[in-house]
Amino acid sequence: MVGILSDIGNVRSKNEDAAEFYEDGEMGIYIIADGMGGYNSGEIASTMAVKEVLSYLKSNINSGKPEVIIKEAIINSNLNIYKASLANTEQSGMGTTITACIKINGELVVGHVGDSSCLVLNSLGVSKLTKDHSLVQQLVDSGSITEDEALTHPKKNIITRALGTSDFVEIDLYKESMVGIKKIILCTDGLTNFVSNDEIYDIIICNNNEETSRKLIQLGKEKGSRDNLSVIVFEGEGI
Amino acid sequence: MIGTLLGNRYELLEKIGEGGMAVVYKAKCHLLDRYVAVKILKEQYSSDSDFVEKFKNEATAAASLSHNNIVNIYDVGSENNINYIVMEYVNGKTLKKIITENTRLSYPKTINIAIQIASGLECAHKNNLIHRDIKPHNILVTEDGVAKVADFGIAKVANSMTITNSGQIIGSAHYFSPEQAKGGFVDCTTDIYSLGIVMYEMVTGKVPYDADSAVSVAIKHIQEAVVPPKQIIWDVPDGLNKLILKAIEKEPIKRYQSAKEMLVDLNRIKENANFEIKLSNVEDDYTKVMAPVVVSTKKDNTDEEMDDKNTDEEKGMKNSTKVILIALALVLMIVVGSFAGRLAAMIKNKNDTSSEVVVKNDKTIAVPELLGKPSAEAQKTVENLGLKFIVSDHGFNDQPLGTITDSNLKAGAMVSKGTQIRVSISDGKEVSTVRDLTSYPESTAVDAIKADGFAVGKRTTDYSEDILQGSVISQSPANGTPYEKGGKIDIVISQGPKIVTVLVPDLTGKTVDEATAILKDKGLKLGASVILETGNEKDDGKILKQNKAPQTQVNKGSAIDVTYYKFSKALS
Numbered sequence: 001m002v003g004i005l006s007d008i009g010n011v012r013s014k015n016e017d018a019a020e021f022y023e024d025g026e027m028g029i030y031i032i033a034d035g036m037g038g039y040n041s042g043e044i045a046s047t048m049a050v051k052e053v054l055s056y057l058k059s060n061i062n063s064g065k066p067e068v069i070i071k072e073a074i075i076n077s078n079l080n081i082y083k084a085s086l087a088n089t090e091q092s093g094m095g096t097t098i099t100a101c102i103k104i105n106g107e108l109v110v111g112h113v114g115d116s117s118c119l120v121l122n123s124l125g126v127s128k129l130t131k132d133h134s135l136v137q138q139l140v141d142s143g144s145i146t147e148d149e150a151l152t153h154p155k156k157n158i159i160t161r162a163l164g165t166s167d168f169v170e171i172d173l174y175k176e177s178m179v180g181i182k183k184i185i186l187c188t189d190g191l192t193n194f195v196s197n198d199e200i201y202d203i204i205i206c207n208n209n210e211e212t213s214r215k216l217i218q219l220g221k222e223k224g225s226r227d228n229l230s231v232i233v234f235e236g237e238g239i
Numbered sequence: 240m241i242g243t244l245l246g247n248r249y250e251l252l253e254k255i256g257e258g259g260m261a262v263v264y265k266a267k268c269h270l271l272d273r274y275v276a277v278k279i280l281k282e283q284y285s286s287d288s289d290f291v292e293k294f295k296n297e298a299t300a301a302a303s304l305s306h307n308n309i310v311n312i313y314d315v316g317s318e319n320n321i322n323y324i325v326m327e328y329v330n331g332k333t334l335k336k337i338i339t340e341n342t343r344l345s346y347p348k349t350i351n352i353a354i355q356i357a358s359g360l361e362c363a364h365k366n367n368l369i370h371r372d373i374k375p376h377n378i379l380v381t382e383d384g385v386a387k388v389a390d391f392g393i394a395k396v397a398n399s400m401t402i403t404n405s406g407q408i409i410g411s412a413h414y415f416s417p418e419q420a421k422g423g424f425v426d427c428t429t430d431i432y433s434l435g436i437v438m439y440e441m442v443t444g445k446v447p448y449d450a451d452s453a454v455s456v457a458i459k460h461i462q463e464a465v466v467p468p469k470q471i472i473w474d475v476p477d478g479l480n481k482l483i484l485k486a487i488e489k490e491p492i493k494r495y496q497s498a499k500e501m502l503v504d505l506n507r508i509k510e511n512a513n514f515e516i517k518l519s520n521v522e523d524d525y526t527k528v529m530a531p532v533v534v535s536t537k538k539d540n541t542d543e544e545m546d547d548k549n550t551d552e553e554k555g556m557k558n559s560t561k562v563i564l565i566a567l568a569l570v571l572m573i574v575v576g577s578f579a580g581r582l583a584a585m586i587k588n589k590n591d592t593s594s595e596v597v598v599k600n601d602k603t604i605a606v607p608e609l610l611g612k613p614s615a616e617a618q619k620t621v622e623n624l625g626l627k628f629i630v631s632d633h634g635f636n637d638q639p640l641g642t643i644t645d646s647n648l649k650a651g652a653m654v655s656k657g658t659q660i661r662v663s664i665s666d667g668k669e670v671s672t673v674r675d676l677t678s679y680p681e682s683t684a685v686d687a688i689k690a691d692g693f694a695v696g697k698r699t700t701d702y703s704e705d706i707l708q709g710s711v712i713s714q715s716p717a718n719g720t721p722y723e724k725g726g727k728i729d730i731v732i733s734q735g736p737k738i739v740t741v742l743v744p745d746l747t748g749k750t751v752d753e754a755t756a757i758l759k760d761k762g763l764k765l766g767a768s769v770i771l772e773t774g775n776e777k778d779d780g781k782i783l784k785q786n787k788a789p790q791t792q793v794n795k796g797s798a799i800d801v802t803y804y805k806f807s808k809a810l811s
Contacts, residue, residue, distance in 0.1 A: 013286040064705050071678045072707060079683065136422070138454045144461040145421050153422030160454055168687040170674060 002030070003209030006230035007217045009190055016042035017188050017230040018050040018096075022058055028103040029057045030232050033096045034116050034188040036162065041094035045081050045164050049096045052077040053111075057102060066102045067173050070111040074098060074163065074171050081164030095162035099130060099186055106237065108181065110174040114159050117192050118174070120236070121183040121204055126197040129174055132189075133161035156193060157227075181236035183209070190227030191220045209233040240264065240279070245323055246316045249277055260284060265328060268313075275313060276329070280322040291322055298324045301391040304366055308359030310379060310389040329387055334437070335375035343444030343472070346479055346512065352378075353438050354505045355386035360434065361498035363391055364427040371425060373433035374414040375440060412456040413446045417489045420457035428491040431501060435486025435494075442479065443471045447487070461489070470631050473647065473661060476512030478504075485518055493518075601655040608650035609643045614664050617643050621660050631661040635724075640667035668723040675718035676711045681732050684711045688728050696727030702737030709733065738794055745789035750780045751803055758799060766798030774810030 002023070008015040016035035021028065033049045035042030056073035063069070077098075085091045097114025110118050115132040131137060135158040139145045145153065163169055183204055195216060203219070204212045213231045220229045240262075243251045248270040255276065256263040266277040284290055295315055302312035314325035334352065338344065344352070356378060363370060370377075370391055379387045416432040418425060440446050447466065448459035465487060469480040482504050488494045495501035507514040604624050609617045614630070621628040636644050645663040648654065671691055676684040681698075688695050696715075706712045715729045716722050741761050746754045755765050771783065786800040787793055 011287065011289060068678060068705050072710070075679055075683070079680070135454050135457065139421070139458065139461075142458045142462070144458055149421060149423075155422060160452070167683050168679065168690065 001209050002028075003211070003213030003231070003233040005213040005217055007221070007228065009225055009228045010221055011226045012228055014043055015228045016046055017190070017228040018043070018046040019186070019230045019232050020050050020054050021232060021234070022054060026103075027061065028234060029054060029061070029101070030103075030184070030186055030234055031098065031100040032116050032186040032188060032230055032232055033098045033163075034114065034190075034228070034230070035094065035096040036159075041085075041091040042096065044084070044091055045094040045096035048081050048084070049077050049098045049163050052080060053098065053100050057100070061102065061104065066104050066107070066109040067111075067175055070100055070102060070109055071171055071173060074100065074111050074113065074169065078163045078169040079167060082167050085164055093165070095165040097159065097188070098163050101184065101186060103178065103184075103234070103236075106178050108174075108176045108178050108184065108236070110176075112172045112174065113161050113163055113169055115157075116186065116188045119185040119187070119197065119200065120176070120181050121185070121201070122180045122236075123182075126185070126201040126204065128192075128197070129176065131172065132159075133172075134159050157189065178237040183236055184234055186232040187216070188228065188230045190225050190229035191216060191231055193227070194220045194223040194225040204233065209235070243321075244269075245277065245318060245321065246314070246325075249275060249323075249325060251277060266325075268325070274328040276310075276326045278324045278326060282320075285320050285322055291317070294322060297391075300366075300368060304363055304368065304391065306359055306362040307385065308355045308387055309362060309391065310387045312391075326389075327387075329379040329381060329389075331379050331381040331385075331387075333376050334378040334380055334386065334441075337380055338375055338440060338444065344441045346442065346476055347509075349438060349441040350479065350505060350509050351384070352380070352386045352441065353434065354502065354509065356388055356434055356437070357498045357502045357505060359386075359388040360427070360430050361502060363388075364430070364498050369425060369427055370430045370433075371419070372414070373430050373437060375437055378437070412453040412460070413448065415457055415460050416491075417461045418491060420460050426491065427497060428494045431486050431495050431498065432488075432491075434501075435483050438479075438483050439465075439468055439487065442468045442475055442483065445471075466632075473631065476508065478508035478512055478514040478516055481516035481518065482508060485516060602653040604654055604656060604658070606646075606648045606650055606652045606654055606660065609646050609660070609662060610650075611638065612643050613639075614641045614643055614662070617662065625656040626654065627657060627659045629659050629661045630664050632663040633666050634663065635667065635669035636665035637668060638665040640665060668725070670721045670723050673714070673716050673718060673720045673722050673728060676714045676728075676730060677718075678706060678710055680710050681730070684714075684730060688730075692724040693722065694725060694727045696729040698730055698732060700732045700734050702735065703733040704736050706733040708735035740792040741795055743785070743787045743789055743791050743793055743799060746782045746785050746799070746801055749782050751782065751801070754782055754799075754801060762795040763793070764796070764798050766800040768800070769802040770805045771802055772807040772810055773804040774807060775804070776806045776811065778804040779806035780804065 002021055004019055004021060006015060006017045006019050017033065018035070019032045021030040031050045031053055033046035035044070035046030053073045056076060057069060060069050060072070081094070081096065085094050097116045098111070099116040099118050100111045101118060102109045110130060112118065112130045113133065115134045117132070118129045119126055120129050134156070136145070136150045136153045136156050138160060139153070140147060140150050150156075161170060185200065185204070199219060200216060203215045207215060212233045216231050217229045241251055241253065245251070249266045249268055251264040251266045253265050254262060255265045261278045261280050264277045264279065266275050268275045280291070280294055284294070295317075298312060298315045302315060305311055310329055311327040312324055313327065316323055316325070356373070360370065368391055370388065372390065373388070377389050379389055381387070412420065414433045414436045416425075416429045419429060436446060448456050448463060450456050450459060465484070467480055468483055469475045469477070486494055486501065495504070504516055508516070604626060606626070607620050607624065609621070618628040631647070632645075636642070638644055642665045643662045644665045647661040648658075669692070671693070673693070674687065674691065676687060679687065685695050701712055703712045710733050712731045712733045714731070739762070741763060743763070744757050744761055746757065749757065751765070751768060758765055766786070773779070780803060782801045782803045784802045
């Protein structure tokens with residue numbers, strides 16, 4: 001079973017996150033997005049991204065290599081969101097992160113833009129597969145700040161890549177063998193900014209996927225997250 | 240919004256500006272019969288009550304300030320979910336516009352404006368208010384030349400907002416302090432840093448750290464050594480040069496510790512442009528490098544002191560491998576200077592306010608042609624003539640790396656021994672990394688190539704099983720290659736999968752199993768098979784007809800339907 005939950009959080013008046021999944025036998029598609037900007041249009045961007053990418057993947061996943069199809073899907077959706085943002089002043093400047101996962105033929109393929117995350121649980125614990133496209137990550141990479149300083153940086157939310165903000169979007173692709181991966185977690189930064197990998201491990205190891213998603217969001221809110229929080233938890237291939 | 244009456248007294252007349260968070264209107268206050276500026280918080284932020292409260296608190300704190308160099312806040316209010324601040328209406332231009340219009344500002348003008356901004360900051364800091372976003376766009380200058388700092392407290396509110404906001408693309412970081420970029424502790428020296436950057440821009444016409452992306456700019460604030468204003472505009476008075484450098488020290492502890500402290504020095508250099516600004520006592524390689532080229536008007540500047548500094552510098556050079564190009568050139572100059580021997584004495588004897596070392600009536604040396612020469616060769620030539628070689632600037636250029644692209648003195652000009660020749664050196668062509676273009680539609684890929692500063696090279700087409708028709712299959716140079724700007728990138732565009740045709744084989748008389756094998760061999764497959772019963776036992780299992788005639792052309796992968804016999808005793 002898949003655990004999937006999107007919560008408005010403690011203080012926001014709108015939920016700008018979007019999350020959906022689709023499973024067909026062994027094959028599964030899981031997508032999460034965190035919208036931003038525009039005149040209250042963040043949720044339009046994130047919803048468009050999730051729906052469009054999901055529908056593209058569903059109809060094309062068997063017609064080529066999954067990493068190529070996932071890239072096409074994101075490129076395609078980026079153009080649509082960008083066009084919508086130009087066509088409608090209320091939506092001007094809107095954008096969204098996206099982290100889209102396909103589980104197929106014993107492999108996990110991820111297309112990723114922005115600062116939502118894909119984490120995996122294996123015998124070593126919970127670790128992050130994706131790398132944020134954020135100001136703070138770049139400061140860490142350049143050696144300007146330490147990982148610890150990054151945790152308390154006030155501009156943690158500033159992202160350097162997003163879907164829908166220009167006609168070209170650079171996409172990171174990850175391809176992993178499912179061997180040894182027990183669970184996969186997709187989540188938005190409303191969760192990861194407040195809940196550590198160790199805390200996720202403690203919860204995921206003792207609960208089923210639905211319970212896990214509920215408890216993770218509860219913990220994020222208790223720890224003071226002011227953002228929307230979303231999470232998808234699904235099965236890997238076992239250890 | 241225009242025509243709305245707020246608080247039963249402020250009538251909105253026209254929109255005069257818009258920022259990320261608010262829209263500013265010119266308005267008429269009917270109670271006091273004067274023009275005011277009304278800043279209205281954008282609707283999307285009004286829904287966050289926590290945020291609105293912070294916005295009001297900060298505005299109220301800023302309203303307690305009253306100073307001629309601060310855009311005064313008169314009133315804070317809200318009605319019908321409209322949250323607004325009423326401010327002094329300033330009829331003038333932003334400092335940004337003034338700098339742009341004038342390319343750069345004169346030193347007296349720069350000092351004058353800086354004194355006014357520092358006075359405004361002093362008042363705010365005394366009231367424990369840090370601005371956090373000092374930039375020329377936030378400084379208004381009236382027609383009478385009065386500078387006023389706007390938007391106190393707003394940056395703090397904006398910061399608190401972005402923490403809760405789910406995401407935001409970073410704005411300009413040109414005036415960011417290193418501690419802001421690092422997310423560290425912010426105090427009044429942060430405003431001093433930003434004011435230093437603004438002064439740098441006023442004097443030179445450009446900001447010290449610039450790059451393609453705001454993130455790279457932020458990183459430069461943290462890591463990159465600054466090119467002193469004097470290196471860009473050589474006649475910047477020494478005092479002003481040092482004052483700016485002190486304000487923009489990377490470590491807050493080395494900067495002016497208060498706006499008042501900075502004001503004292505600003506007023507001194509206003510009287511005497513070459514007043515010697517004392518830099519921080521904290522050990523600092525940079526100031527050591529500069530010290531020997533400073534021409535001091537102080538009488539106690541002895542030869543011994545100069546020699547000591549030179550020796551220190553030589554040691555420093557041996558020990559440190561990380562010397563930036565400009566610093567290196569300066570050090571070289573100092574070393575040469577010490578060989579020349581008389582340099583120190585010449586400097587000492589000069590009371591001139593200029594830092595140029597010129598001994599009058601002694602112009603016996605002709606400046607050699609340097610343009611287009613490699614810098615090492617040029618330096619040797621210049622030094623052999625008894626002149627000094629200084630690299631004052633460097634930048635990307637079509638000429639090869641290290642070539643001299645400009646010089647302050649023309650070839651053939653007559654100069655005296657010891658004259659400084661200041662040159663610009665080419666960094667070679669600007670190089671950028673080629674990005675991945677595969678799978679992007681042709682038009683998007685072309686836009687990206689142009690946006691990255693490259694040119695579109697050959698466009699060819701090919702078939703592809705994987706890549707959609709009209710999208711990029713491959714590129715040259717490949718993803719990740721460092722490539723010079725303006726270079727051509729070739730792309731191959733997909734025409735979709737290649738369609739291969741094959742000739743249909745004759746299947747009559749074959750069994751279904753045989754037919755399946757033959758079709759597979761040809762790249763075809765068996766489609767529907769229809770059974771026809773027969774009484775003739777020897778025809779059992781044999782194909783009698785096929786839906787595509789033998790030798791016709793069909794697409795590879797097509798299915799061929801067949802009809803075959805099945806023996807039936809009843810018919811025999």
